[in-house]
Amino acid sequence: MAEFGREDLRGSTFDRTDLSGSTFRAASLSNVTIRGTDLHHVKMTGVELWDVDISGEVRGLRINGVDVTAYVGEELARREPDLARMRPDDPDGFVEAWDLLEQLWDGTVERARLLDPAQLHEQVDGEWSFIETLRHLSFATASWVHCAIGGDPAPWHPLDLPWDEAPDDQGLPRDRTARPSLDEVLELRRARQADVRRVLEGLTEESLAADTTPPDGAGWPPPRPFAVKECLSIVLNEEWWHRTYAERDLAILERRPQ
Structure with a gap:
């Protein structure tokens, strides 16, 4: 346990650092960026909280x-x-949700095609680029559909992109230097989307309520049983929110000079 008093730690980076149980008194956390971090059971008193997003x-x-x-x-x-x-509860609801997501994503992809291809590799405020977003969704499908539900311990494609804080020792792909074209990424993504649809259209009430059997040696998700409904709900959640973020960032890129 370390103790810092009257220290100047401005500009510091804490990467995979455990600060749980820490106490901050009369500290400045202004202009701080926090990503992929747990903030469970945090108590803040006597704070000034302005312009927080x-x-x-x-x-x-x-x-x-x-x-x-x-x-x-x-x-x-x-x-x-x-x-x-x-947040569907039955097989038909999952199919309907996927129908909507595919329709919405088709519109988002067409919007992205209107930009200069180089802009699809641009990050906005440090968030993933449009291409990286599509790569991450391919990873999410591989994880929760192919691995967790399908039992494949290593369904990864070299272009799959896990979340930034993913562990380094699980054999997950993480090539952040790759710059595939939109069509290259969409080829992988459409194959993964078709796999999701096959699973959803084959759902029954019984299979939706069942638990998965974790494959040996899986890198992600953790090797334990999950409810099939939970796995598929995670996929819907990933698809919805990452499209929301992509639309937000595309609007900013559209205003930038090409």
Whole structure:
């Protein structure tokens, strides 16, 4: 355990660092960027919280004693009425959700095609580029459909891209220097989309309620049983939110000079 007092740590990077149980007193966390980090059971008192942008899974968020979690959920539902369709309970609901996602993504891809191809490799505010986003969704499908549900311990394609904080010792692909074209990435993605559709169209109430059998030596997800419904819900969630982020960033790229 280390103790820092009156230290100047401005500009520091904490990568895969465990700060759980730490205490910050009279500290400046202004202009801090936090990515892929757990903030479970955090208590902040006497803080000044101005111009804060939080994007992620929010549960039990209380501000000045007021739980705003429900309000956030209700406002998201108001802005995005189709978001509720990403939480289906039966096989038909999963097929309908996938139909909608494919339709929405077709429009997003056509929007991306109007940009200079080089812009599809540009990052906005340090987020994934459009190409990297599609690569990550291919990874998500490989993980939760091919590996978790299908039992393939290593379904990866060299272009698959895990999340930035993924462990280094699981044999996952992570080529951040690759610059495939949009059509190259879409070829992989369409094959993975077709695999998802085959699984969804073959669902029954029984198979949806079943648990997966973890394959030996799997790199991701963790080698334990998961409910099939949970695996497929994760895929829908990934597809919905990464398209939302892609649309946000495409709007910014469209305003940049080409």
